[in-house]
Amino acid sequence: MEFQTAFEVFIGLTLLAAGLLTLAFRNRQNPFIGVRIGYTYMSKEAWRKANTAGGLFFVGFSLFLVIMAIAGASIGAFLIVLIVGVLAGVGVSVAVAKRTYELEELSEEAPEKPTGERIEANIKPYLLV
Template identity: 85%
Template sequence: MEFQTAFDLFIGLTLLVAGILTLAFRNRQNSFIGVRIGYTYMSEEAWRKANTAGGLFFVGFSLVLVIMALTGVSIQAFLLALIVGVLAGVGVSVAVAKRTYELEELSREAPEKPPGKKIEVNIRPYLLLQLVALGAYLLLVALNWSALPEPMTVHFDASGNPNGFMSKAWGAVGIPLMV
């Protein structure tokens, strides 16, 4: 047996064992086996559902990896499938846990709003800071107006070559004011 086939089989069988263990311990929260994220620790139902979904996914996915190993696919194809599959399995488990926890939270009655002061937010300092920054920018543009090129490059392609141009007035003043 080639090393690559043995390696691929080892990975596939390891994920099979992980999936089976996840299914075996899905009914009891623990710190060692299964999907261990915040949602699953905050809800027993989220733990159970996420570990059931994750365990089933990884058992099925590991069988696909074992078949890939036995058919002799390239290491690149195997590793790509492994990465995509593990990310998909984690994504499925997290999505199930999140949805279960959120539905559980929504089913609880909301507490009464406590009496007290209304929270007020003062945005004036942040607005003032933005206006000061805009003013400094416009002052810098005015002081260096003669040094600015006409037309101005405003966009570059993936290779770093300029491919978008505007007049100096629009590129240096108009667009920044709109943003």
């Protein structure tokens, strides 16, 4: 096996391991493995969904990279696909986490309901006219 092909397969298998670890640890929050952004730390459901989406994406993407490497893709094409794919995977994970967290926040009732009172505001002291 040529060095370039071995390198590309190694990168693909490394991403496969990262995707599988992300899937394995998706059910409990931790500071080491998985999608670790603000949304996922504030919501267990966002953590689970973001890590499931990210893990599945990276498992599939890594298999695509290994197939590309075995098929003999040039290093330039491989690196471009790698960069675009990693950015897409991160984007998908962040979007899923954000959407899940925001939907979770919207489903909670507000602490106080508006009373319907009209609030009078005097802004004349703040106008320079």
